[in-house]
Amino acid sequence: MSLLDxxxxxxxxxxxxxxxxxxFSVVEHEVLAIIGPNGAGKSTLxxxxxxxxxxxxxxxVFRGRPITGLPPHAVCRLxxxxxxxxxxLFPRLSVAENVLVAALYGHGASxxxxxxxxxxxxxxxxxxxxxxxxxxxxxxxxxxxxxxxxVLATGAPVILLDENMAGLNQTEVETAVxxxxxxxxxxxxxxxxxxxxxxxxxxxxxxxxxxYGEKIAEGRxxxxxxxxxxxxxxxxxxxx
Amino acid sequence: MGARPTGAEWLALAALAALLLLPLAVxxxxxxxxxVIFMWAALAGAWNLMAGYAGSVDLGPVVHYGVxxxxxxxxxxxxxxxFLPSAALAGVVAMAIAYALGTPTLxxxxxxxxxxxxxxxxxxxxxxxxxxxxxxxxxxxxGSAGVSLPLAxxxxxxxxxxxxxxxxxxxxxxxxxxxxxxxxxRAVGENDRLAEASGVDIHGLRRRxxxxxxxxxxxTGGTAGYWxxxxxxxxxxxxSITFQMVVMALLGGLGTPFGPVLGAAFLTLVSEVLGTRxxxxxxxxxxxxxxxVSLFAPAGLAGLFxxxxxxxxxxx
Numbered sequence: 001m002s003l004l005d006x007x008x009x010x011x012x013x014x015x016x017x018x019x020x021x022x023x024f025s026v027v028e029h030e031v032l033a034i035i036g037p038n039g040a041g042k043s044t045l046x047x048x049x050x051x052x053x054x055x056x057x058x059x060x061v062f063r064g065r066p067i068t069g070l071p072p073h074a075v076c077r078l079x080x081x082x083x084x085x086x087x088x089l090f091p092r093l094s095v096a097e098n099v100l101v102a103a104l105y106g107h108g109a110s111x112x113x114x115x116x117x118x119x120x121x122x123x124x125x126x127x128x129x130x131x132x133x134x135x136x137x138x139x140x141x142x143x144x145x146x147x148x149x150x151v152l153a154t155g156a157p158v159i160l161l162d163e164n165m166a167g168l169n170q171t172e173v174e175t176a177v178x179x180x181x182x183x184x185x186x187x188x189x190x191x192x193x194x195x196x197x198x199x200x201x202x203x204x205x206x207x208x209x210x211x212y213g214e215k216i217a218e219g220r221x222x223x224x225x226x227x228x229x230x231x232x233x234x235x236x237x238x239x240x
Numbered sequence: 241m242g243a244r245p246t247g248a249e250w251l252a253l254a255a256l257a258a259l260l261l262l263p264l265a266v267x268x269x270x271x272x273x274x275x276v277i278f279m280w281a282a283l284a285g286a287w288n289l290m291a292g293y294a295g296s297v298d299l300g301p302v303v304h305y306g307v308x309x310x311x312x313x314x315x316x317x318x319x320x321x322x323f324l325p326s327a328a329l330a331g332v333v334a335m336a337i338a339y340a341l342g343t344p345t346l347x348x349x350x351x352x353x354x355x356x357x358x359x360x361x362x363x364x365x366x367x368x369x370x371x372x373x374x375x376x377x378x379x380x381x382x383g384s385a386g387v388s389l390p391l392a393x394x395x396x397x398x399x400x401x402x403x404x405x406x407x408x409x410x411x412x413x414x415x416x417x418x419x420x421x422x423x424x425x426r427a428v429g430e431n432d433r434l435a436e437a438s439g440v441d442i443h444g445l446r447r448r449x450x451x452x453x454x455x456x457x458x459x460t461g462g463t464a465g466y467w468x469x470x471x472x473x474x475x476x477x478x479x480s481i482t483f484q485m486v487v488m489a490l491l492g493g494l495g496t497p498f499g500p501v502l503g504a505a506f507l508t509l510v511s512e513v514l515g516t517r518x519x520x521x522x523x524x525x526x527x528x529x530x531x532x533v534s535l536f537a538p539a540g541l542a543g544l545f546x547x548x549x550x551x552x553x554x555x556x
Contacts, residue, residue, distance in 0.1 A: 101427040104423055
């Protein structure tokens with residue numbers, strides 16, 4: 001049974017159609033990758049699912065219940081949490097407090113529980129040593145891990161990761177893939193957008209390909225990579 | 241939850257105990273100056289909660305002050321209630337009005353919220369001035385002539401009410417630093433979009449704080465009105481009250497629990513001293529002091545004394 005359904009979602013910004021009748025489902029405990037060239041509509045899609053932007057048309061359904069139009073905090077509390085493409089932080093709170101806020105408000109933990117959970121999630125992503133420093137001092141790679149700890153701390157079963165590996169070097173990408181595998185082992189369902197193909201092949205169960213706001217392919221990663229339309233979308237006419 | 245009081249908090253508690261006993265030891269003039277300081281500390285402190293913790297720069301807090309003043313006067317004069325219940329009820333009236341006003345305006349972000357609330361305050365002043373003409377069957381404000389209140393017996397009540405308001409606001413700010421509500425507010429103040437995506441009901445949280453601060457400001461306004469025994473709409477809704485709150489909070493240290501108290505004490509005392517020595521120039525001197533503090537101590541006086549630094553290292 002699907003956990004999350006995106007049904008005929010269309011998003012227009014004036015005359016620009018960012019998403020056109022996009023439709024797919026996410027099954028519990030899977031890793032679904034959304035790929036596509038820059039401007040394909042991946043981030044817009046995530047914003048629509050997370051309640052940050054209302055869709056022009058269509059519905060987002062979570063556990064059989066339409067959540068379209070709910071404010072972002074309600075979507076998060078229901079169980080869908082997202083990271084941001086440019087990792088966001090509460091800059092003047094400590095790293096632990098950044099995660100603490102998500103634990104407090106994401107699933108209504110008490111202060112004592114939230115403190116414990118935030119330490120656990122920081123240890124999980126390998127940032128235990130940075131718990132008490134101000135969040136604005138973190139490097140890009142550390143920010144991405146702090147952002148991951150934050151969404152995990154909300155307790156949301158569905159995690160949307162918007163290019164969580166962008167800007168990481170090769171070693172950091174490998175660490176990140178291993179980390180996300182462990183997230184999945186913890187029973188979370190992951191929807192990720194990513195440009196790094198190696199990461200997708202190593203992580204995703206299924207892939208949905210967007211191009212100019214439309215779904216052009218869906219399937220197992222290896223199959224999708226061979227799909228003519230996908231190759232054309234990424235590499236252009238001559239290679240098609 | 242690590243609620244051990246810090247050094248600054250022990251100091252504040254000791255100061256509070258001393259202030260409770262102060263009227264036994266000194267005469268009328270120091271008590272009057274202290275009451276003025278408490279009043280501004282309560283007002284600036286209430287403004288600091290919104291601006292310093294939730295990141296919402298409200299340029300119309302004087303609305304609550306005016307509502308509190310006129311509601312207190314109406315309850316005392318029309319309903320014949322004693323002062324304290326009147327002021328408390330006026331605070332509740334201001335909370336209801338703040339709830340209604342805050343629901344749309346708190347959705348405005350950044351500068352738009354500041355401009356919106358500033359415009360709101362000016363509208364409220366005009367409405368108060370015109371009230372008795374618009375609603376002749378229920379006069380409240382006395383138009384431009386204002387309203388006279390009964391004279392109070394003694395000044396002790398003002399001293400203690402203003403002290404309680406200042407202590408309440410400061411205690412509230414301290415509580416915010418280690419409570420769930422406070423963490424949510426600081427998250428909203430730092431990055432509201434991220435807070436929202438982390439499960440924080442940003443509009444709900446801001447509104448709760450706005451309504452709570454309206455209560456404090458309204459009770460302060462009601463108390464100040466009774467103290468002066470005369471209020472009028474032009475002064476009770478004057479933007480200069482708002483700006484004095486803002487200047488004191490910034491001078492003392494935005495987002496710090498004791499900053500508004502320091503700012504209020506400093507500015508009030510400087511005005512008292514300079515106002516008698518340099519009758520004509522003291523405002524210029526105060527202007528220079530404000531500019532100097534903002535240039536050389538951008539974190540405010542609390543930053544200079546390291547009282548309650550905003551950046552908490554290793555708070556969890």
